[in-house]
Amino acid sequence: MRDLLIIIKKELSELLRDKKTIINSIVLPTLLGPVLLFGFIKVSKIIDQNAKEKTIQIGLVNAPQNFMDIVESDTLNQVTIYDESIDFKTLIDEETIQTAVVFPGDWKAQMDSLRTGAVQIYRNGTKDNVNERVSGIMDTYAANLKEARMSQLDISAEKLNPIRQDYVEVGEQKELIGKRIGGFIPYLFILTMWGGCLLAAIDLVTGEKERKTIETTLSLPVSKFTVLMGKSIVASLLGFIPAVLNLLGIIAGLKLIDGIPDTFKAAINEMLNFQSVALILLLLVPFALFLAGFIIALVAGATTFKEAQSKATPIIMVIIIPLVLAMMPGIELSWATVLVPVLNIGLGVKEIMAGTIDMLQYFTILASLIAFAVLAVYFSYKRFSDENAILK
Amino acid sequence: MIELKNLTKSFTTKTSKGFKSEMTTVNAVNQVSLECRPGRIFSLLGPNGAGKTTTLRIIAGIINPSSGTAIVDGIDISNGNHEVKKRIGFLTGSTGLYERLNPDETIDFFGKLYRLPEHQLTEQKEYLFEKLGINEFRKKRVGQMSTGMKQKVSIARTLIHDPEVLIFDEPTSGLDVITADSIIDLIRESKENNKTVIFSSHIMSEVDLLCDDLAIISKGSIIYNDTFENFKKEMKADNLTQEFINRVKEA
Numbered sequence: 201m202r203d204l205l206i207i208i209k210k211e212l213s214e215l216l217r218d219k220k221t222i223i224n225s226i227v228l229p230t231l232l233g234p235v236l237l238f239g240f241i242k243v244s245k246i247i248d249q250n251a252k253e254k255t256i257q258i259g260l261v262n263a264p265q266n267f268m269d270i271v272e273s274d275t276l277n278q279v280t281i282y283d284e285s286i287d288f289k290t291l292i293d294e295e296t297i298q299t300a301v302v303f304p305g306d307w308k309a310q311m312d313s314l315r316t317g318a319v320q321i322y323r324n325g326t327k328d329n330v331n332e333r334v335s336g337i338m339d340t341y342a343a344n345l346k347e348a349r350m351s352q353l354d355i356s357a358e359k360l361n362p363i364r365q366d367y368v369e370v371g372e373q374k375e376l377i378g379k380r381i382g383g384f385i386p387y388l389f390i391l392t393m394w395g396g397c398l399l400a401a402i403d404l405v406t407g408e409k410e411r412k413t414i415e416t417t418l419s420l421p422v423s424k425f426t427v428l429m430g431k432s433i434v435a436s437l438l439g440f441i442p443a444v445l446n447l448l449g450i451i452a453g454l455k456l457i458d459g460i461p462d463t464f465k466a467a468i469n470e471m472l473n474f475q476s477v478a479l480i481l482l483l484l485v486p487f488a489l490f491l492a493g494f495i496i497a498l499v500a501g502a503t504t505f506k507e508a509q510s511k512a513t514p515i516i517m518v519i520i521i522p523l524v525l526a527m528m529p530g531i532e533l534s535w536a537t538v539l540v541p542v543l544n545i546g547l548g549v550k551e552i553m554a555g556t557i558d559m560l561q562y563f564t565i566l567a568s569l570i571a572f573a574v575l576a577v578y579f580s581y582k583r584f585s586d587e588n589a590i591l592k
Numbered sequence: 593m594i595e596l597k598n599l600t601k602s603f604t605t606k607t608s609k610g611f612k613s614e615m616t617t618v619n620a621v622n623q624v625s626l627e628c629r630p631g632r633i634f635s636l637l638g639p640n641g642a643g644k645t646t647t648l649r650i651i652a653g654i655i656n657p658s659s660g661t662a663i664v665d666g667i668d669i670s671n672g673n674h675e676v677k678k679r680i681g682f683l684t685g686s687t688g689l690y691e692r693l694n695p696d697e698t699i700d701f702f703g704k705l706y707r708l709p710e711h712q713l714t715e716q717k718e719y720l721f722e723k724l725g726i727n728e729f730r731k732k733r734v735g736q737m738s739t740g741m742k743q744k745v746s747i748a749r750t751l752i753h754d755p756e757v758l759i760f761d762e763p764t765s766g767l768d769v770i771t772a773d774s775i776i777d778l779i780r781e782s783k784e785n786n787k788t789v790i791f792s793s794h795i796m797s798e799v800d801l802l803c804d805d806l807a808i809i810s811k812g813s814i815i816y817n818d819t820f821e822n823f824k825k826e827m828k829a830d831n832l833t834q835e836f837i838n839r840v841k842e843a
Contacts, residue, residue, distance in 0.1 A: 203705060210693070210701050217692040217733075416688035416749075418654045420705050421677035587655045588603055 203422045207430030215400055215438060224399050229392045229442035234453030236388075241459040251329040258334070259300035259322075261285050264307055267341050277333075288322040298330045299323045301338075314349060386549040387523045389446040390542065393488060394519055397439030398512055401495040404431040405584075406508040414590065428496070428584045432577055435492035436485075443484055447477065471553040479552050479562065483545055486569040490541065493576030500583035500590060522546060533557075538564045541572050593788055594628040594651055594757060599660035601646050620646040622812040623660070628790045628805065630756075633783050635799045635820070636792040638809035639840055644792035647809065648761045651790070652682045665756045665788070678706055681755035683763050683775075687746040691735030695726050695745045698734065699752055706753035713752070720748040724774075740771040747778055758782050760791035764798060776801060796832040808839055815843040 215221045257278045258271060271277050280297055288300040300322040304310065310317040319338070323331050350357065408414040417427060454460060454468050495512055502508035519542055525531055526546025533547040544565045551557040583589055601621040607614050621643045628634035638644045649655045651662055653673030662669045665679040689698060699720075703713035721727050724744040734742060750758070760779060764772035779802055782789050793799060799806070799820070806823050808816040816823070816839055829835040 206701065206704050210690070210697075213697065214690055214692040411691055412686040413688050413690055415649070415654060415684065416682075416690075419652050419677060419680070419682045420702070421674045421707075422705055423674065588605065591649075591655065 203426050204430055204433075207422070207427060208433055211404055211430055211434040212437070215403060215434065218403065221399060221403070221438065225396045225438050225442045226445065229389075229396070229446040230449045232392065233388065233446055233450035234457065237450070237453040237460070238457050241457060245459065254329060256299070256330050256333055257297040259288060259291065259297040260303075261300070262303040262305055262307055263301065264303065264311075266344065267301075267303070267337075270337055270340050270344075274333075285320070292322060292324055298327060299334050301334065311345065314353075384527060385447075385450065385553065386546045387527060388450070389443040389484075390487075390519060390523060390545065391516075392446045393439040393443040393484065394491060394516065395439075396442040397435050397488060397491040398495055398509075400435040400438035401431070401492055402499055402502075402505060402508040402512070404435055405496055406499050406502045406505055409503055409590075410505060418590075424585050425581055428581050429577070432489060432492045432496060432580060435496065436488035439491055440484055440488040443488070444481065447472075447480070451477075471555070476552050476555075479557070480549055483548060483562075483566060483569060486566065486573040487541075487545055489573040490569060490576045493573060493578075493580040496580035497576065497583045500580065500586065501588075518542070526550060533561055535561070535564075539568045541569065544568065593630055593663075593665060594626075594634075594790060595661075595663040596624055596626050596647070596651070597661045597663075599624040599647070599650060599662055600658050601643075601650060601655065602658045619812050621650070621657075624809070624812075624814050625660075626807050626814065626817055628788050630788045631783060631786045632789070632804040633779060633802050634788075634790045634805045634807070635803040636790060636807050636809060637794060637799065637836060638792070639794060642809045643812040644809055645761055646812075648682075648759050648790065648792055651757075652680055652759050653677045654682075678753065679756045681750035681753070681758045682761070683746060683750045683759070684761040686765075687739075687742045689734045689742055689746055689749065692733060694733050695721070695730045695748065698745060699748055702749050703752050708753060716752055716754065717748070720751060724748055739767060740774075743767060743771045743774065747774070751778075755787070757788045758790070760789070762792055762794075764793070764795065794836075796836060800832055808836065808843075810840045810843045813843075815839060 253276070255276045255278055257280065259280050259282055260268070260271070261282045261284060263271070263281075268279070271279055282300075285302050288297070288302075291297050292299070300320075302320040302322070304317060304319075307317055321334060321338070323334065325331070349355075350360065408417060418424070420427070451472050454465060454472075494515075498512050498515065499508035502511055522540065522543035523546050526543055526549075531537070531547065533544070533551050537547055538544050538561050548557065548562060548565045552562075599621055600619060600623055602617050602619050604615055604617045607616060624643070624647055626634070626636075636644050636647060646655070650657050650669070651664060653669055653676045656673075657669075664676045667676050667679070669676050690701075693701065696717075699717045700713070703717065708716070721730060724747060726741075726744055726748060729737060729741055732741075734745060737745070758779075760775070763775045763779075767775070776798065779789055779791060783802075783804075791802070803820040806816070806818065806820045807814050823835075824832075827835045829838055
C-alpha cells in the first residue's frame with residue numbers, strides 16, 4: 201500500500217505538471233458546461249431576435265382588403281401585388297420575393313356564400329422564419345373569417361367546440377425534465393471522462409516508453425501489479441476529476457447564467473441535489489477505473505503517442521453509441537439494460553435525475569461496474585506484464 | 593556476485609501475411625553462462641542486437657528468463673526479483689529519468705521505494721548531491737537540464753541505495769567525452785568499493801580502460817568468456833577493435 205501511494209503521488213505530480221493535462225482535465229471540463237449553456241442561450245436569443253427583425257417579401261394575388269390589413273399591420277412585411285398568378289417558383293428562387301399567397305379571383309363570392317376557399321401558398325420549405333410568419337398571418341385571417349361567420353350565423357363558440365381538454369399534470373416537473381434531458385448530462389461528462397482517462401493513460405504508459413523511462417520504472421523493487429495499479433488509479437482520477445468538474449460547471453452555469461426559465465432552473469436544482477450528485481459520482485468511480493484499465497490494455501503495445509491515439513480513438517464509438525441510445529426517449533433502465541456498460545450509466549443517471557431510480561437496479565449497476573473495472577484492470581495487467589508489448 | 597547458468601530468453605512475435613498469421617520464436621539470449629565477481633569489472637561486449645541488453649535486463653529483474661538461472665548477490669531471481677532489485681543499481685546511457693520531476697523529488701522517489709530509512713535517505717542524498725555537484729540545480733526539472741546534468745542525477749539515482757551490484761547498459765552511449773568520463777570514474781570507484789560491476793559496451797577504448805573480465809556475445813550466445821588479460825594474450829589482430837570484429841565474424 202505504501203509503495204502504491206508513493207507511485208500514485210509521483211505519477212500525479214508528473215501529470216499535473218503537464219500543461220496539456222491541466223488544460224484538458226481541469227480547465228476545459230470546468231468551462232465546458234457553462235460555455236455550452238451560455239452559448240446555447242445567447243445564440244438562441246440572437247437567432248430569435250434576428251428572425252423577428254427580418255423583413256420578409258410577400259407576393260400577393262387577388263388578396264382581399266382585410267387580409268392586406270393583417271399583412272400590412274406588420275411593418276416588416278414588404279408586399280408586392282401581382283395582377284395574376286405568374287412563375288412564382290422562379291421569383292422565389294431568384295429571391296425577388298420569399299413567398300407568394302394567391303387567392304382565387306372569386307374569393308369574395310366564395311366567402312359570401314360561406315364556402316371553403318382554397319388559397320395557394322408558394323414557399324420554400326427550408327425557410328422556417330418566412331413560413332412561420334405566413335402561417336401566422338393565415339391563421340389570424342382564418343380565425344377572423346371564422347368569427348365573422350359565427351356571428352353572421354349566430355353560432356356561439358361553445359357550439360363549435362364541444363370538448364375542452366384540461367390537463368392535470370401528475371408527474372413532477374423534475375421527473376419530466378429529468379427523463380427528457382437526463383440522458384444529455386452523462387453524455388457530456390462521460391465523454392469528458394473518456395478524454396481525461398485517455399490522455400492520462402497514454403502519457404503514463406506510452407509516454408513512459410517514448411521518454412525511455414519504462415525500463416527505470418520496471419527496475420524498481422515493486423511488483424508490476426503495483427506499478428500498473430498506480431497508473432490505473434491515476435488515469436482514473438484524471439478521468440474522474442474532469443467529470444466532477446464538468447458536473448459542477450453545469451450546476452454553476454445553471455445557477456449563474458441569466459435567461460434560463462425559472463421553472464427549468466428550479467427543476468434542475470432539485471434534480472442535481474446532494475443525494476443525486478452523490479449517487480452519480482459513486483457510479484463514476486468504478487467506471488473511471490474501468491475506462492483507465494481498458495485504455496491501458498489497449499495502448500500497452502503502442503510505442504508512440506500517435507500510435508496509442510490511433511489504437512484508442514475508434515473505441516470512442518463504443519462509448520458514444522450506448523450514450524446516444526440512453527438519450528432516446530423509448531429506452532429505459534430495465535433488468536435487461538442494467539448490465540450493459542455505459543448504457544447502464546446513461547440510463548441510471550437519467551433515472552437518478554428524474555428521482556425514479558430503483559435502488560436495487562442502482563446497486564446492480566454499481567456491482568456490474570465494479571466487476572467490469574476488475575476485469576479491465578486484470579486485462580491491463582496482463583498486457584502490462586507482456587514483455588513483448590511493454591518493452592517494445 | 594552475479595552467476596548466470598544456461599540462461600535463455602525467447603521472444604515470440606506474431607507476423608501477419610494477409611489473412612494468415614505466423615508465430616515466430618527467437619532466442620534473444622541462448623544458454624548464457626557467466627560469472628561476475630565483486631571488486632572486478634566485467635564487460636559484456638557484442639554488436640547491436642547481440643543480446644547484451646536482454647541479458648542485463650534479466651539480471652536487473654526487468655524481464656524474466658525463459659529458462660536457466662541467475663543468482664545475484666546470493667539470491668536466485670526466480671525466488672523474488674524485488675529482493676534482487678534492491679541490491680542492484682541499473683544505469684543506461686539514456687538516463688531514464690522522469691522529466692517532470694526535479695533531482696530532489698527523483699531521489700526521494702527512488703529512496704522511498706528502496707525503503708531507505710528517512711535519515712539514511714537524506715544523508716546519502718546530500719552526500720551524492722555534494723559529490724556530484726547537483727546542489728545548484730536540485731530544484732530544476734529534469735526536462736530542462738543538459739545531458740551532463742541528467743547523467744549526474746542518473747548516477748545519484750543509481751547509487752542512492754548503495755547497491756552491491758551495478759549494471760551499466762551502454763552507459764556512455766550518446767554522451768559527450770566529459771560526461772562519459774564521469775561514468776568511467778563511477779565504474780572505477782565502484783570497483784574500488786568492492787562492488788560487482790557488469791557493463792555492456794561496444795566501445796573498445798572503454799573496455800581497455802576498465803575491464804577485468806570479458807565476455808563476447810553474438811546472436812544471443814557467448815562466444816568468448818575469460819579474463820581481459822588472457823584475451824589480450826590470445827589476440828591475433830593488431831588492435832582490440834579488429835580482434836573483436838574478427839571474433840564476432842568467426843562465430
